[in-house]
Structures are given as C-alpha cells and as structure tokens.
Amino acid sequence: MSNERFELSEKDLEAIKISKALAADAVEKAGSGHPGTPISLAGVAYLLYQYEMANDPSDELWLGRDRFVLSAGHASLLQYVQLTLAGYGLEVSDLEELRQWGSLTPGHPEFHHTKGVETTTGPLGAGVSNAVGMAMAARREHGILDPDTPLGESIFDHYVYTVLGDGCLQEGVASEAASLAGTQQLGNLIAIYDDNDISIEGDTDISFTEDPSARFRAYGWQVLDVDWKAGGEYHEDYAALHAALEAARAETSRPSLIRLRTIIAWPSPNKQGSESSHGAKLGGDEVAGLKKNLGLDPEKSFDVPEEILTYTRERAAERARVAREAWDTRFEAWRAGNPTGAELLDRVRDERLPEGLADALPTWEPGDSLATRAASGKVLDALAPVLPELWGGSADLASSNNTSMTGEPSFLPESLAQKDGDGPFGRTIHFGIREHAMGGILNGISLNSITRAYGGTFLVFADYMRPAVRLAAIMEAPSTFVWTHDSIGVGEDGPTHQPIEHLASLRAIPGLDVVRPGDANETAAAWHEILKRHHTPAGLILSRQNLTVNATAEQAAEGVAKGAYVLAEAADSAGAEVAPELVLIATGSEVDVAVKAREILQGQGTPTRVVSAPCLEWFAEQDAAYREAVLPRDVVKVSVEAGIAMCWHQYVGDTGASVSIEHFGASAPGARLFEEYGFTGEHVAEVASQTLAAARA
Ligand SMILES: Cc1ncc(C[n+]2csc(CCOP(=O)(O)OP(=O)(O)O)c2C)c(N)n1
Numbered sequence: 037m038s039n040e041r042f043e044l045s046e047k048d049l050e051a052i053k054i055s056k057a058l059a060a061d062a063v064e065k066a067g068s069g070h071p072g073t074p075i076s077l078a079g080v081a082y083l084l085y086q087y088e089m090a091n092d093p094s095d096e097l098w099l100g101r102d103r104f105v106l107s108a109g110h111a112s113l114l115q116y117v118q119l120t121l122a123g124y125g126l127e128v129s130d131l132e133e134l135r136q137w138g139s140l141t142p143g144h145p146e147f148h149h150t151k152g153v154e155t156t157t158g159p160l161g162a163g164v165s166n167a168v169g170m171a172m173a174a175r176r177e178h179g180i181l182d183p184d185t186p187l188g189e190s191i192f193d194h195y196v197y198t199v200l201g202d203g204c205l206q207e208g209v210a211s212e213a214a215s216l217a218g219t220q221q222l223g224n225l226i227a228i229y230d231d232n233d234i235s236i237e238g239d240t241d242i243s244f245t246e247d248p249s250a251r252f253r254a255y256g257w258q259v260l261d262v263d264w265k266a267g268g269e270y271h272e273d274y275a276a277l278h279a280a281l282e283a284a285r286a287e288t289s290r291p292s293l294i295r296l297r298t299i300i301a302w303p304s305p306n307k308q309g310s311e312s313s314h315g316a317k318l319g320g321d322e323v324a325g326l327k328k329n330l331g332l333d334p335e336k337s338f339d340v341p342e343e344i345l346t347y348t349r350e351r352a353a354e355r356a357r358v359a360r361e362a363w364d365t366r367f368e369a370w371r372a373g374n375p376t377g378a379e380l381l382d383r384v385r386d387e388r389l390p391e392g393l394a395d396a397l398p399t400w401e402p403g404d405s406l407a408t409r410a411a412s413g414k415v416l417d418a419l420a421p422v423l424p425e426l427w428g429g430s431a432d433l434a435s436s437n438n439t440s441m442t443g444e445p446s447f448l449p450e451s452l453a454q455k456d457g458d459g460p461f462g463r464t465i466h467f468g469i470r471e472h473a474m475g476g477i478l479n480g481i482s483l484n485s486i487t488r489a490y491g492g493t494f495l496v497f498a499d500y501m502r503p504a505v506r507l508a509a510i511m512e513a514p515s516t517f518v519w520t521h522d523s524i525g526v527g528e529d530g531p532t533h534q535p536i537e538h539l540a541s542l543r544a545i546p547g548l549d550v551v552r553p554g555d556a557n558e559t560a561a562a563w564h565e566i567l568k569r570h571h572t573p574a575g576l577i578l579s580r581q582n583l584t585v586n587a588t589a590e591q592a593a594e595g596v597a598k599g600a601y602v603l604a605e606a607a608d609s610a611g612a613e614v615a616p617e618l619v620l621i622a623t624g625s626e627v628d629v630a631v632k633a634r635e636i637l638q639g640q641g642t643p644t645r646v647v648s649a650p651c652l653e654w655f656a657e658q659d660a661a662y663r664e665a666v667l668p669r670d671v672v673k674v675s676v677e678a679g680i681a682m683c684w685h686q687y688v689g690d691t692g693a694s695v696s697i698e699h700f701g702a703s704a705p706g707a708r709l710f711e712e713y714g715f716t717g718e719h720v721a722e723v724a725s726q727t728l729a730a731a732r733a
C-alpha cells in the first residue's frame with residue numbers, strides 16, 4: 037500500500053458532483069427510475085472506473101480487465117454515468133433517454149446491450165452470484181492457460197468488483213454465493229456494500245437487524261469498514277475508500293467486503309437519508325436543491341462541461357493506454373511461450389469446438405440399457421481431454437448427476453484439497469447445496485468468459501435455481517444446467533422429488549433449450565449440439581433409471597440436432613415403410629414407451645411412427661417442410677411425456693391426445709409408478725387406438 041495520501045483532483049470532484057446531478061436529471065426526465073443510490077454512490081463508481089479497476093473503454097472485452105458487477109441493478113445510473121464519463125460509447129444524450137424504447141440505457145443494466153455492462157442485474161442478489169462465478173472463472177482460466185505462473189502474477193488474473201446494497205444482502209442467493217466464495221478463498225473478489233439503512237419500505241431495521249460484518253467474517257471474508265457518517269458531519273472520504281480497496285486487493289486469500297456507510301441521495305436537501313429517493317424522481321425543487329448543495333447551476337439539466345468530459349475520458353484512455361502497454365507486451369510473451377495455450381485461447385474466443393469432437397463421443401448399440409445420466413457422465417469423461425474449457429460440477433449430487441469428469445481434480449483452495457491434484461486450478465466444482473447460487477455462478481462463468489460451465493442437480497430442484505436460469509436466457513449465456521432424476525421415474529423418494537410440471541414450466545422460458553434425450557446415443561448428440569451453441573443456455577434433462585437404447589448413434593447425431601426426428605417409421609404388415617396413420621411423439625424415458633406402443637399398434641395393423649423429440653426449441657427452428665415431414669398435419673398424433681400435457685396440444689392438435697400426468701406422484705418404485713399412471717406400451721397403444729377411432733368417427 038502506498039503511503040501517499042490518496043487525493044482526487046478538483047476536476048475529479050467536479051466530475052463526481054456532475055455524476056450526481058446527471059443521475060437526478062435522468063430520472064427526472066424519464067419520469068421514473070432510481071436516483072437515490074446513483075447519487076450517493078457516484079463517487080464510489082467514479083473511483084472504480086477512473087482509479088481502481090483495470091479497464092479499457094476502447095476495448096471493453098479486454099482479457100486483462102477487471103470485472104464490474106452492479107448487483108444493486110436498480111442503481112443502473114451509477115454505471116451508465118461512469119460509462120459515459122469514461123468513454124465506453126455512451127453519451128449524455130443516452131442518459132437523457134434513460135428507460136426509453138430502444139435506448140442504450142434501460143431501466144436495469146443489460147448484458148449485450150450496453151458496452152461495458154458485464155452482466156444483467158436487477159433481481160437483487162443475483163449479481164453477487166455472477167461476481168462469484170466470474171472470480172472463479174478467472175482462477176480457472178489462469179489454471180488452463182498459464183498454470184506455471186503463481187496466482188496473482190498472471191496476465192489472466194483480474195479482480196471482480198461488485199456493488200451491492202441492503203437488498204442484495206437480504207437475498208438468499210447472495211448468502212449462498214458469498215458462503216461458497218469464502219470457502220473458495222476468492223482473493224480476487226471485492227464487494228462494496230452500500231450500508232445506507234434504507235430500502236423501499238424505509239429503515240432497514242424493520243426487517244434486517246443482523247450484523248452483516250459478522251456474517252461475512254463467518255463466511256471467511258475480510259471485512260473492511262469505511263464510515264462516511266463517522267465523526268459528525270457526513271464526508272465522502274475517498275481516501276478511506278481507496279485505502280480499503282487497496283487492502284482488499286492486497287488480501288489474496290480471502291474475498292473482501294467493504295462495508296461502506298452512506299446516506300442515500302446525499303446531498304439532496306430533503307430526501308437524503310429517505311426511502312423517498314430510492315425509486316422515484318426527486319421532483320424539480322429537490323433536484324434544484326441538490327444542485328445548489330453541490331455548487332452546480334440549478335437552472336441547468338444534463339450539464340456536463342466539455343472540459344470535464346474531456347478530462348474524464350482522456351484520463352480513462354491514458355490509464356488504459358499505460359495498462360495495455362504493459363499487459364499487451366506480457367501477453368505477446370505468453371503467446372510466444374505457450375503455443376498450445378494460445379491456440380486454445382484463440383479457438384474459444386472464436387467460439388469454435390475442436391476438430392473431430394464428434395469422434396471423441398461415446399456410442400452405444402441399440403438394445404443397450406443405461407440411464408441417460410450415466411451416459412452423460414460417459415460423455416463428460418470423453419470430453420474431458422478434448423475440451424479443456426469445459427468444467428463444472430453439482431450442488432452436492434455429483435454421484436447422482438454424474439457430473440464429475442472421472443479423475444479430474446477438484447477446484448478448491450490448496451488448504452482444502454481432498455485428493456492429489458485438487459487445487460485452485462481444479463476442474464470439478466463443488467457448489468454445495470446451493471442451487472440458486474450455482475445457477476448464478478454458472479452464468480458468471482459463461483459471460484464473456486473463455487471457459488464453459490455446467491452444474492447439476494435434480495430436475496425438481498430446478499425451481500430453486502429458476503431465477504438464474506431465466507437470467508441466463510435473457511443474457512443468452514451458454515450455461516448448461518444438468519437436471520437428472522427427471523420424472524416419476526425417480527421412484528421411492530416420492531412426490532417432493534418427482535418433477536411433474538417442470539418440463540412445461542422450463543419450456544415456458546423464452547430462449548432456454550430444454551433438452552431431454554431419449555437414450556444414451558441421444559444424450560451424446562444432445563451434449564454435442566448444446567456445445568455447438570455459444571449463445572443459448574440449455575437444460576439437459578436426464579433419467580435416473582435405465583433406458584433402452586433405441587436410436588443408433590448415426591440416427592441420434594442427425595436427428596437430435598433437429599430437435600425431433602423420426603426414430604421408427606410406420607410399416608405395413610410386410611415390414612415395408614409406409615405413410616403413418618398414427619404418430620407417437622415422446623421425449624426422454626417415454627420414447628421407449630412409445631416404441632413399445634408402436635409394436636402393439638403395428639401388430640394391430642395400424643402403421644405407426646415414433647418421433648423422438650428431445651428438444652422442442654430446436655425443432656421449432658427447423659423449416660416448415662421438415663416439421664411437416666416429421667409431424668404431418670393430417671395424421672393423428674399422440675404425445676407421451678411423464679409430465680403435464682401443457683405445451684403438447686400445439687403438436688397433437690384437436691384430433692390428437694396426450695398421455696401425461698396431471699397430478700403429483702407418489703412414493704413407490706419408479707417402474708410401478710409408470711404402470712399406475714399409464715406410461716406403458718399397452719396403455720399408450722390403447723389411448724392411441726381410441727384417439728384414432730374417435731378422429732375417424
Ligand atoms: C429479487 C428482487 N426482489 C425485489 C426487488 C425490488 N426492489 C428493487 S430495489 C429494492 C430495495 C433495495 O434496497 P437496497 O438494496 O438497500 O437499495 P437502496 O434503496 O439502498 O438503493 C427492491 C425491494 C428486486 N429488484 N429484486
């Protein structure tokens with residue numbers, strides 16, 4: 037730490053005042069928004085963007101940059117104003133368009149939308165889990181690209197900064213993530229907690245009385261206090277904050293929480309310290325009063341003197357130039373010395389899979405029998421040597437989810453290593469029983485990262501992580517959620533563990549690929565297709581119980597990528613393929629049920645086709661001709677899926693039917709439940725015959 041007293045220049049202080057006024061003006065003009073915290077934390081954000089973080093406004097995806105996550109996403113102006121001042125491409129005119137159609141400044145920060153925004157936030161607490169994921173990703177990236185360099189000394193090391201508020205700290209997801217960050221000893225993670233005692237309903241004492249410092253210390257974090265309220269008069273002490281940030285960076289074996297005591301909306305004359313400044317425009321008089329208190333002209337709006345904008349942009353550019361000069365030189369040296377690593381880096385940054393990946397995938401023979409979760413485990417084992425960027429784990433269900441790549445070390449701090457090889461650069465992630473944080477961490481890893489991650493739990497607990505899944509879809513983050521134990525096939529654990537409405541409810545999320553392979557070969561093909569897609573999250577939904585392999589490896593490789601395909605064609609009595617009179621559509625474990633039903637129906641003289649439909653989203657991408665060829669409009673269709681029928685009507689139409697389950701399951705062996713609830717070849721054949729007869733009547 038330097039002994040020099042940290043001091044901001046007059047122009048810096050002016051820029052901070054202007055930042056506060058801009059936040060007030062933007063909300064005033066929009067008519068809605070959140071001015072309070074962008075006003076009170078303007079200096080914090082200014083410090084981060086102009087003094088503390090490694091960043092390059094001209095290259096917002098610079099590999100060496102520190103990450104910034106505004107977990108308190110409602111305070112989006114905090115970030116927008118600094119992106120404007122630092123020269124990330126936003127202009128003051130964009131701030132004038134806050135929250136308007138088509139603007140670069142939406143209500144909450146959105147990944148892919150505004151340059152410099154690293155993740156979409158707004159659902160409180162989620163950003164903390166993203167930040168933990170980013171901090172973990174940084175360590176893993178170091179591990180695969182520069183393993184011989186000590187932690188902290190590689191060009192791939194960077195810090196992750198997150199700003200969070202009372203709301204984030206109250207949300208469970210942040211607790212889950214912070215706890216894991218402590219265990220993982222993420223020294224590259226720095227959180228600034230805006231301790232302003234205010235949330236929407238007023239004083240946080242009405243619902244939040246714990247000691248967050250004690251809590252974070254118990255998690256294994258370093259907690260640093262910066263109290264701007266100390267000593268009578270409120271004082272935005274940037275030197276104290278800077279010192280805390282230095283101390284946070286210096287602590288390399290623990291994450292740090294800087295507990296910063298602030299007054300919301302300071303120095304707004306009447307609304308400072310009040311929830312009234314949280315989420316509504318301040319009002320003209322109050323904005324004028326704020327400007328007066330800041331020494332700014334109350335008559336002017338969006339007033340950024342050219343001199344100040346030039347100063348902040350040049351300052352940011354010059355800092356970036358200096359940082360880049362040093363970093364780029366080291367990067368070139370790294371490239372020269374690490375051709376394999378460089379090739380890997382180029383490949384993943386180009387979003388290319390290795391040549392011949394398909395050949396590495398395991399195949400099975402029709403008639404083999406194994407659970408798709410087991411097949412998925414074999415696929416991961418096969419991918420391990422050829423796809424170094426892929427890593428992941430489970431929320432304490434690894435042996436059930438088959439998510440550990442055999443023989444790969446665990447991702448753990450040295451002091452917690454359980455077996456040879458485990459360490460900070462390990463590959464298997466132990467998320468603990470923290471599904472929601474796992475989802476957020478996977479997203480943090482997937483965003484602009486050079487690694488790709490998956491995480492497993494039981495499908496029924498997808499509900500525990502749904503907000504993160506939804507955010508993955510909004511962000512087009514290629515997180516892979518491995519959800520096993522996918523139906524009443526779970527059996528004895530009973531209704532709490534048996535998904536019923538989950539497939540339908542996950543399919544309701546736009547932009548999420550819900551992938552439920554019907555056998556082992558389809559599972560390998562499903563993984564391959566998921567990996568080919570770099571901008572879509574996927575849920576890979578797998579069976580607990582053994583499933584007969586019905587698809588050949590070739591059939592699966594070709595068919596799964598199209599979402600649905602003809603697995604078994606209708607035939608006449610001589611066995612020759614003919615046009616179907618009936619189509620059975622099934623997913624996952626019910627594909628085999630449909631295959632059995634087809635045999636019965638064929639025996640009865642009804643030419644019956646089985647369509648396996650592992651991913652309805654991929655099927656929807658196919659052209660109309662293909663879809664019509666697979667599911668002909670004029671043929672009677674019956675869907676078979678061990679879940680609610682919702683979403684199948686659009687495939688089977690008014691003349692068709694769905695064999696489904698519209699109630700919760702029960703505790704009994706899975707095979708018995710399949711019988712009791714009608715998921716047998718006989719019952720499906722019966723329903724299909726009746727449906728066909730009714731359609732013809
Ligand atoms: C998961 C979630 N629940 C509720 C909200 C609605 N909400 C937005 S901000 C906020 C209060 C946040 O308080 P705090 O973090 O202290 O922010 P401050 O008022 O200090 O800016 C709430 C409840 C949300 N954005 N996300």
Ligand SMILES: [Mg+2]
Nearest residue numbers: 202232234235
């Ligand atoms: Mg607050």
